[in-house]
Amino acid sequence: MKKNIVLLLMVLFLASALNASIVWLKMGLFYPECNSDLWATNFENLILQKADFQTSQFFFEWETSVSPILSVGFQFGSMQKTEVDSEYRDFTYDDGTSIGQAVGYKIHPFELTMKIYPVQKRHMVFPYVGVGLGFYTVTYEQWGDFIDFDGGYSYEGDFVSKTTSLGGSGFVGLVFRPTRGLMVGIEGKYQYLKSRLSSEFEGFEPLDLSGVSLSFVLGWMF
Numbered sequence: 001m002k003k004n005i006v007l008l009l010m011v012l013f014l015a016s017a018l019n020a021s022i023v024w025l026k027m028g029l030f031y032p033e034c035n036s037d038l039w040a041t042n043f044e045n046l047i048l049q050k051a052d053f054q055t056s057q058f059f060f061e062w063e064t065s066v067s068p069i070l071s072v073g074f075q076f077g078s079m080q081k082t083e084v085d086s087e088y089r090d091f092t093y094d095d096g097t098s099i100g101q102a103v104g105y106k107i108h109p110f111e112l113t114m115k116i117y118p119v120q121k122r123h124m125v126f127p128y129v130g131v132g133l134g135f136y137t138v139t140y141e142q143w144g145d146f147i148d149f150d151g152g153y154s155y156e157g158d159f160v161s162k163t164t165s166l167g168g169s170g171f172v173g174l175v176f177r178p179t180r181g182l183m184v185g186i187e188g189k190y191q192y193l194k195s196r197l198s199s200e201f202e203g204f205e206p207l208d209l210s211g212v213s214l215s216f217v218l219g220w221m222f
Contacts, residue, residue, distance in 0.1 A: 021222045022071075026059035026187060028215025030079045036194070036208035038201060042142075046086040046101060053105070055081040057213055061113065071115045075132065080106040091147055099154060101144035107193070107209055108137045109167065121221070124177050132169040138162070138195040140207055159200045161207070167193035173217060183219035188212070 034043075034050045042048055056079075063073030087098040111134030119126040143158035169192065175185035191213065194206040201207075 021065075022061075022063045022073075022183070022219050023222070024059070024061040024063065024075075024217055024219045026057075026061065026075075026077070026215040026217045028057055028187070028213050030055055030057040030191075030211055030213040032209055032211035034208060035210070036205050038197070038204045038207055042103060045088060045147075046103075047089055048084065048086050048103070052084045052086075053081050053103075055079055057215065059109075059215070063113070063115065068120045069117045071117070073113045073115070074111070075113055076108065076110045078106070078108055080104075082106065088147065093154075099145045099147065101142065101146070104141050105209065106137075106139040109169075109191075110134045110136070111167075111169065121175075121177070126175055126177070128173050128175065130171050130173075132171070134167065135164050136167040136193050136195065136209075137164050138193075138207070138209065140195070140197065140201075161198040161201055163196050163198055165193065165195040165206070167191065167195075175217070175219070181221050183217075183221065185217045185219075187215045187217050189215070 031054050032050070034053060039050075043050075057077060059075050059077035061073050061075035063071045065071050082104045084103050085100065086103065087100045092098055109132075111132035113130055113132040115128050115130035117126055117128050138161070140161045141159065144156070145154050146157050147154050169189050171187055171189035173185055173187035175183050177183045189212065191209075191211055193209040195209055196206050197204055
C-alpha cells in the first residue's frame with residue numbers, strides 16, 4: 001500500500017512537470033515527542049527532558065501544479081540536535097564527580113508531497129493542506145560513561161545508529177502573496193517517524209522521532 005502511494009505521487013509529479021512551479025524555503029522549530037523505550041530509559045537514568053531535544057529545522061521544497069487546487073512536489077530537509085550533555089541522576093563516581101553522557105540525533109527527510117489549495121493561489125491570501133511520504137535518514141548517537149547495573153561498574157562507550165526509515169507528515173499553511181511571484185507565510189506540521197535502530201541498540205523498539213513543528217515559509221512562483 002505504501003509503495004503504491006509513493007508511485008502515485010511520482011506519476012502526478014512527473015505529469016505536471018511543465019506546469020507552474022513554486023520553490024519554497026522553510027525555517028522553523030521542531031518539537032520531538034520522544035515516546036519510545038530508549039527515550040524512556042534515558043529520561044529515567046539521565047538528567048534529561050524532552051525539551052532538551054527541541055531544535056531548528058530547514059526545508060527546501062519544489063512544487064508544481066496539477067490543477068488550480070492540487071499540487072505535487074518534492075522536499076528535503078534537516079533537523080539535528082548534535083549534542084545534549086547530561087549525567088546520571090542518582091549515581092556518581094566514588095569521589096563524588098558526576099558520570100556524564102551526551103546524546104544527539106540528525107534527521108534528513110526526503111519526501112514526495114501533495115497539497116490541496118481550497119482557495120486558489122491567485123488570491124492575495126490563501127491556505128493549504130498537504131501530506132508527505134518518503135524516506136528519512138536518521139543518525140542517533142549516545143556516548144560518554146555508562147553504568148553496567150548488573151556488573152556494578154562503569155565503562156566508556158560510543159554507540160551510533162545510522163539507518164533509513166519510511167516516514168510521513170501532514171501539514172497546514174497560510175500564505176500571503178504581496179506580489180505576483182513572492183509568497184510568505186507560516187506552516188504547522190506533524191511528522192510521523194519510528195526509526196529502526198542498528199544492532200548497537202539491540203533489544204530496543206524503533207526510536208520515536210515523531211513530533212510537531214512550526215515554520216516560516218518563503219516562496220517564489222515561476
